[in-house]
Amino acid sequence: MFKILQKTFKVGVATADYPGIAPQLAEQFRGCPEFDFDAWSDARPAAEACPTGAIAFRDRDGVRLVTVDYGRCIFCGECEAASAASAVQASAVQASATQINPVRMSQNFELAAADRRDLVLTAEYTLHPDGRHAELKSATSGPSAEEPGKRIEAAIHNLLGRSLSIRQVDAGSCNGCEQEIVALNNPVHDIERFGIHFVASPRHADMLLVTGPVTRNMELALRKTWAATPDPKVVVAVGACGISGGIFGTNYASLGGVDAVIPVDVYVPGCPPRPEALLYGILLALGQVRQRPGSLSRR
Numbered sequence: 001m002f003k004i005l006q007k008t009f010k011v012g013v014a015t016a017d018y019p020g021i022a023p024q025l026a027e028q029f030r031g032c033p034e035f036d037f038d039a040w041s042d043a044r045p046a047a048e049a050c051p052t053g054a055i056a057f058r059d060r061d062g063v064r065l066v067t068v069d070y071g072r073c074i075f076c077g078e079c080e081a082a083s084a085a086s087a088v089q090a091s092a093v094q095a096s097a098t099q100i101n102p103v104r105m106s107q108n109f110e111l112a113a114a115d116r117r118d119l120v121l122t123a124e125y126t127l128h129p130d131g132r133h134a135e136l137k138s139a140t141s142g143p144s145a146e147e148p149g150k151r152i153e154a155a156i157h158n159l160l161g162r163s164l165s166i167r168q169v170d171a172g173s174c175n176g177c178e179q180e181i182v183a184l185n186n187p188v189h190d191i192e193r194f195g196i197h198f199v200a201s202p203r204h205a206d207m208l209l210v211t212g213p214v215t216r217n218m219e220l221a222l223r224k225t226w227a228a229t230p231d232p233k234v235v236v237a238v239g240a241c242g243i244s245g246g247i248f249g250t251n252y253a254s255l256g257g258v259d260a261v262i263p264v265d266v267y268v269p270g271c272p273p274r275p276e277a278l279l280y281g282i283l284l285a286l287g288q289v290r291q292r293p294g295s296l297s298r299r
């Protein structure tokens, strides 16, 4: 016991001050990919390499519409590698020394959004005959949602000023997201400092934190859990799977994202989202942080 006390005093306060102070990220930590749409000469290699279809394009009448959906992205980095390889090839063909990769993995994880459309970037290009981009016509970062959706405003009003109880629901996850949710309770992240705690019953909950693609076997359980949670309630969809079905998509066993089954108020991208990303999403749902301007925008 004395040794434990001695160690506690030696370590001091271990709890990080996020969101007050930005966390120290490991060099290897990978956040979302960022796109320099102006410099992107061809979206096809990245789209073909993307395992979840987060990058997609459609060509019509000499114009290409490219979409990037952070709600499907698993932060794997395949788009960066494919784009780098294509940039090297293009510079070799054009005998140019320029090898700038327009797709780069960042360390940005503050991606939570109250509007699913905010997670989708778009860019429109005219095309060369060989299919490469000729000119960027337009690029958007999706409608901005400075406030959480109107639908949850009443809920927020009632929830603020007292503690928040969360019921976590695993609707079919691989348990990666759960590992990060568990970390919210450790001394480093200590979510209880915000008066937020996890409860065992949806009847005691204000918020449902739902992970995983919704498997067909869990659909009824999820509907019942949502119905058993008293109003006003807030639903947060966690991870690429919770938002869109992620790497599993929609298939014979999976219904896709949580909003295919119950209404969702906030989406937290990642695979899995790190604890700070979850905290950011939860605080965004409560109106205690604002969606950072430009956090989802192109470079």
Ligand code: SF4
Binding pocket: 033, 049, 050, 051, 052, 053, 054, 055, 072, 073, 074, 075, 076, 077, 078, 079, 080
């Ligand atoms: S990082 Fe995201 S967008 Fe890029 S290839 Fe992986 S899943 Fe697709």
Ligand code: SF4
Binding pocket: 172, 173, 174, 175, 176, 177, 211, 212, 213, 238, 239, 240, 241, 242, 246, 247, 270, 271, 272, 273
């Ligand atoms: S988002 Fe990633 S970590 Fe979370 S359940 Fe899906 S595959 Fe697992």
